[in-house]
Amino acid sequence: MQQPLTAVLLAALALAPPALAQSKPDFSGTWVMDASRSQSAVQNEPVKSMTLVIAQNPNELSIETKRDERVQTVMYKAGSPNTMNTNTGRKGLIAATWYWDGTKIVTETISDVNGATVRNKAIYTLDTAATELTVESLMVVEHGYTLRGSQNYGSGKDVFKKAP
Numbered sequence: 001m002q003q004p005l006t007a008v009l010l011a012a013l014a015l016a017p018p019a020l021a022q023s024k025p026d027f028s029g030t031w032v033m034d035a036s037r038s039q040s041a042v043q044n045e046p047v048k049s050m051t052l053v054i055a056q057n058p059n060e061l062s063i064e065t066k067r068d069e070r071v072q073t074v075m076y077k078a079g080s081p082n083t084m085n086t087n088t089g090r091k092g093l094i095a096a097t098w099y100w101d102g103t104k105i106v107t108e109t110i111s112d113v114n115g116a117t118v119r120n121k122a123i124y125t126l127d128t129a130a131t132e133l134t135v136e137s138l139m140v141v142e143h144g145y146t147l148r149g150s151q152n153y154g155s156g157k158d159v160f161k162k163a164p
Helices: 002-015
Strands: 029-033 050-056 060-067 070-078 092-101 104-113 116-126 132-142 153-162
Touching (some): 050 153, 060 104, 070 104
Antiparallel strands (some): 029 050, 029 153, 050 060, 104 116, 116 132, 132 153
């Protein structure tokens, strides 16, 4: 009895349509920082307010960041860290890319800040209802030397709520 049941189950699985691949979430929208749950709001120079405006399509990702009174928009090209979109200048943003890590978006940038190379990596994660966005960030300043006991990086986690 066990073999016919197994054969029927295997036949049903073989004839069933393939399972749909896990779709990638859409991060597009306006996201407002929840200061009570965000590390940017409690750093040495606290960020009082932060809003992200994300526009996503299969090939590009645009993130406008409004941090207190400052606004910055970065256009990321799809790829991997090895295929970073680069510009020819050495001032400001030098390269920006984004890629998928499962259902998470990862962004990486390289910038010139006062002659030092600054690398940023951020991982964007949506909750299952797509109403909460978590951003885990890592910034590394590559100044060409290391002092014993000094730290050339910073990391943090911020939580955002989708604006109505």
